[in-house]
Amino acid sequence: MRLYAIGDVHGRFDCLTTLHKMIADEIARDRPADWRIIHLGDYVDRGPQSREVLDFLARAQTADERNITLLGNHDEGMLKFLADPLDADVFIDFGGFDTAASYGVELRTMPRRELFESHRQLIEAVPEHHFALLRDMPRSVSFGDFFFCHAGIRPGTALDAQSAHDLCWIRREFLDHQQLYDKVIVHGHTPCREPETCPNRINVDTKAFATGRLTALVMEDTEKRFISTDLGT
Template sequence: MIPSGGVHLDDARAPEGMRIYAIGDVHGCADLLEAMYSKIDGEIARDKPQDWRIIHIGDYGDRGPDTKRALDLIIARSSDRRVLSLMGNHDEAWLNFLADPHPVGLFVTHGGDTTAHSYGVEANFGDAQGRKQARDALLAAMPQAHLDFLRGLPRSFSFGDYYFCHAGIRPGLALGIQDREDLIWIRREFLTIEGLHPKIIVHGHTPSAEAEMLPNRINVDTGAVKTGVMSAVVLEGITKRIIDVRQQTA
């Protein structure tokens, strides 16, 4: 039974006949993303689920070494409509920088230089002229498909008893009227709530040493760019399990 007032993880179900893979924050870790795709492909080929979805939870660039290749991989996969992608706060910040290279924007202060480098642009964010030159060079270097991808990212998806967003939700507010910025930025007000939500919230945004499966939410961000571990949750029927891939060491 679903407890009064919300859905408990133990009772949550994916849509009948559908397997869902929700992949944590990428942050330019193209090699890990490629390995995750390989693992997912192997499972789908082996198990032949009736239907499936792959959901990227957001934050595709910044900090990691190969944002361009990560977007190439995701966009190529997205030719299949069963592969879906969400907006993260770093993705919004990237678009904001392209519109206005502000000195204290998240892109400037938290790893946008590595994103630019992956497109062959050496960014100098130290002064207004350098930021404008970096913005102009990055706009010229980015394929139109990458710009279209970022500009078209939605803030949430919902399947069965699960609600997918990058950061979390504002507790007590109906899912249909959540604030756009909360969906990609919220932390404390969401993470500290132990009560149940209308659906299980599947999110990233806040790195954890291990993927978290709690009564009211699932966190799939295991800080790939720092830990070398990218995680995903697999949802099918009433089952929930975590898979991961790890950076190869010499």
């Protein structure tokens, strides 16, 4: 099986569609026996086209279940805001204005009645299949010797006992850990200039929303390599 693991998209619909075209061309050329495309979360916020990204992913997953979408902390923040406008810190503080704008909604936070009104408008603007996609996203998946999640795992805790919060949010304890895990952890969440390959983890978040560089780790048999877009800001 060939595996593709795609880092944080953050509203860069142009990068996502370009990378998917690159992947489709490879699959058509090489005809692997089977494949999976694993998206590691953070589809919304910061970039300009969160709506288009979610729509693309929903259609891709409906067309072929081998497209897998994992939940990121920004996606979780959007879900929490849609459920309760007073649970808005993550969404408002980390790019929610851009996400709302992609749905044609101006997010207003003050006074409180304006927050409630813009929340109502966003609820009406988000299609039901976007809600369903976000609600149904798992937080991790595993294939062979690799464990995929958005942020990372808690050292010392079994892979099947990881908390929902850590899978979407953990950073320093995970990044600083030097020992091997039961599997190699493939993650995003922490932006870096180049993909990071460590003995115990691989980070593919190359800050696409600011760089135009969306990266995928490609794995098949013993081969590991990276492919990236180069679209600029």
